[in-house]
Amino acid sequence: MTVVSAPGKVYLFGEHAVVYGEPAVPCAIERRATVTVEPRDDSHVRVEAQDLTLDGFAVEYADSPDDRPDVDVPKPLLDAATGYVDAAVEQAREAADAPDAGFDISVDSEIPLGAGLGSSAAVVVAGIDAATRALGEPLDRRELADRAYRAEYDVQDGQASRADTFCSTMGGAVRVEGDDCTRLDTPELPFVVGFDGGAGDTGQLVAGVRSLRDRYEFAADTVEAIGDIVREGESLLADADPDSDPSAELIGELGELMDINHGLLSALGVSSRSLDTMVWAAREAGADGAKLTGAGGGGCIVALDATDETETSLQYTTDCEQAFRAELATEGVRLEEP
Numbered sequence: 104m105t106v107v108s109a110p111g112k113v114y115l116f117g118e119h120a121v122v123y124g125e126p127a128v129p130c131a132i133e134r135r136a137t138v139t140v141e142p143r144d145d146s147h148v149r150v151e152a153q154d155l156t157l158d159g160f161a162v163e164y165a166d167s168p169d170d171r172p173d174v175d176v177p178k179p180l181l182d183a184a185t186g187y188v189d190a191a192v193e194q195a196r197e198a199a200d201a202p203d204a205g206f207d208i209s210v211d212s213e214i215p216l217g218a219g220l221g222s223s224a225a226v227v228v229a230g231i232d233a234a235t236r237a238l239g240e241p242l243d244r245r246e247l248a249d250r251a252y253r254a255e256y257d258v259q260d261g262q263a264s265r266a267d268t269f270c271s272t273m274g275g276a277v278r279v280e281g282d283d284c285t286r287l288d289t290p291e292l293p294f295v296v297g298f299d300g301g302a303g304d305t306g307q308l309v310a311g312v313r314s315l316r317d318r319y320e321f322a323a324d325t326v327e328a329i330g331d332i333v334r335e336g337e338s339l340l341a342d343a344d345p346d347s348d349p350s351a352e353l354i355g356e357l358g359e360l361m362d363i364n365h366g367l368l369s370a371l372g373v374s375s376r377s378l379d380t381m382v383w384a385a386r387e388a389g390a391d392g393a394k395l396t397g398a399g400g401g402g403c404i405v406a407l408d409a410t411d412e413t414e415t416s417l418q419y420t421t422d423c424e425q426a427f428r429a430e431l432a433t434e435g436v437r438l439e440e441p
């Protein structure tokens with residue numbers, strides 16, 4: 104039995120624009136997806152995903168035709184739900200040169216699904232790592248990140264960046280621009296997350312931004328302006344001492360950039376009423392800045408606040424189901440067992 108975990112993430116800046124080659128800075132957070140893999144004697148794959156519900160039931164499925172999940176949902180919905188684990192299995196088989204390898208897989212995650220905290224990337228990274236280790240062919244981290252990216256790219260119909268998967272693999276704060284991925288040395292930032300209990304479909308939201316960008320030059324300019332925010336933000340981070348608490352001035356300046364970043368994401372149509380409500384609740388509570396994180400449409404916001412005010416205020420905000428402080432996960436993918 105091989106058990107591997109990988110962290111979720113928040114975007115300090117740059118989601119969506121990173122799909123078109125602008126830079127982004129995602130930061131891994133201490134909420135993990137854990138994948139357990141046991142190789143089988145036959146070539147079947149059985150998946151038990153207790154956090155993934157369809158038609159009100161936790162998903163348990165196998166790939167043999169007479170053993171599909173016994174849930175009454177349309178096939179596209181089922182494919183969307185099981186796609187990331189299936190893609191991880193395909194990448195592991197290819198990497199280990201074992202096209203007929205079968206597995207029993209179980210997924211256990213602390214990361215809400217489809218909420219912008221990178222649950223898909225964490226599941227794919229941990230899944231590929233666990234499956235290749237179980238086959239005796241462990242991958243180095245660069246190859247793991249690359250294969251996890253290819254899995255997301257396939258499931259999201261060719262619309263994915265390397266940001267989530269690289270961040271989940273390496274941990275910490277990272278910078279991604281096209282194929283160029285690096286780890287950043289940053290001070291610990293006081294992230295607070297608000298979750299509305301909902302979800303957005305990453306593939307659909309990315310397709311919506313792509314369509315706006317294709318049709319309107321000003322939407323393409325908006326994507327570029329998000330890139331400018333990231334460049335501005337990373338120069339602030341580069342000047343900060345990674346080993347000390349960040350100064351109030353730095354948090355204030357990063358927060359201002361986060362506020363502008365949220366406005367531009369909103370202009371591109373990926374915010375929602377509840378995300379906006381949580382963003383404003385955070386700002387009114389004294390957060391230095393707040394923005395949606397990830398694909399949007401519903402799910403999570405991230406705010407910067409060194410005090411408890413934002414977390415407390417979000418807990419009393421009707422549109423917010425859960426609020427918590429998110430520590431930076433300095434460790435990325437991690438072997439838990441054996």
Ligand SMILES: Nc1ncnc2c1ncn2[C@@H]1O[C@H](COP(=O)(O)OP(=O)(O)O)[C@@H](O)[C@H]1O
Pocket residue numbers: 136152153154155183184185186187188210211212215216217218219220221222223224226303304305306397398
């Ligand atoms: N615990 C889990 N078990 C099985 N699949 C999961 C789990 N968490 C995430 N996934 C997969 O990831 C998808 C959500 O990914 P996505 O829409 O990119 O949102 P995000 O990455 O922001 O959470 C789910 O539909 C499912 O396919």
Ligand SMILES: C[C@@](O)(CCOP(=O)(O)O)CC(=O)O
Pocket residue numbers: 117118119120121122217218219220221222223262263264265266267305309396397398399
């Ligand atoms: C919108 C995007 O930039 C981030 C998506 O993040 P998430 O899957 O919503 O956590 C897409 C991508 O980078 O692949």
Ligand SMILES: [Mg+2]
Pocket residue numbers: 221222223224267305
């Ligand atoms: Mg995702």
